[in-house]
Amino acid sequence: MPVSPSSSAQAARKAVAERLRSLRKEAGLTIAELADQCGWHHSKTSRIENAVTAPTANDIRQWCAATGAKSQAQDIVVQSVHAESLYREWRHETRRGLTRLQEETGKLFRTTDLFRVYSSTLVPGLLQTEGYAAGVLAAAARFRQLPGDDSAQAARARVDRSRIIHDPGRRFVLLVEESVLNCQIADVDAMAAQLGYLLTAGAIPTVSLGVIPAAAQLRSQWPRETFHVYDDKLVSVELVSARMRINQPSEIELYIRAFEELRSMAVYGSEARALVLKAIDALG
Secondary structure: OOOOOOHHHHHHHHHHHHHHHHHHHHOOOOHHHHHHHHOOOHHHHHHHHOOOOOOOHHHHHHHHHHOOOHHHHHHHHHHHHHHHHOEEEHHHHOOOOHHHHHHHHHHHHHOOOEEEEEEOOOOOHHHOOHHHHHHHHHHHHHHOOOOOOOHHHHHHHHHHHHHHHHOOOOEEEEEEEHHHHOOOOOOHHHHHHHHHHHHHHOOOOOEEEEEEOOOOOOOOOOOOOOEEEEOOOEEEEEOOOEEEEEOOHHHHHHHHHHHHHHHHHOEOHHHHHHHHHHHHHHOO
16 A cells, blocks of 8 residues: 555555554664564565555454563554554455445444534535435446445435434534536436435525525635545545545644634635526526
8 A cells, every 4th residue: 555645644554554563673683684584585674664555453362472572562563553544545444345435434424523624526415315425326336336335325315324413412514616516417307306405405504505606716725635624633535546534633723724714715605505506597
């Protein structure tokens, strides 16, 4: 797996690598000697210590056994799993199916009180109708050449998970670019139903829905990659090849600043509904 472009993921991986390097040095072993004891090539030891290759759980257990630190193995395994979770290629995220991916994200939803979502591409998953979600997930399944297309089941799971927007005590601040309203990712009937739902979504007490007009002048922020901010603790960024999770406070602060600037350019209420109605009319 490639090194993440995010400093959060890279720093977490380097912390694991440094901990393993320290164990080797404390045991008085050279790179080659540790490799011999573990039964692999010395270049693998070097790649792990330089955070180029992520160690497997078994690698860590062998490393700790070779350095006389078996008691630390499980703790380092947990640390490494967390580091790798910050940058996950979609091919790994989807290998157990799209439905399981929806369910796993639902766990994060249940521990979050304030959701801030900016999307320059699609209607946010929290506001997707089943027909629209099925179109999105079917396209994802085709693009990633998934062997078993469970997009219809995954769409139902996404809608079920989204019922959380009705939970009192939580807040959902959602922003979309106007172009999202015109991106026909599903058939006309599904798009019409999705846009119709957006007309009423702003009336949900927990939801604030803003649309950034295409004609907005003097933008302080250009359209960005789609990202989600969970409370002030985690940012999830969706890339073509991977999902990146950011937990470095300085990076989270940057995303929150970008979100607030984007939020200031959005329109709400009747102005937002007018843009949605315009998109519905364009469907013909």
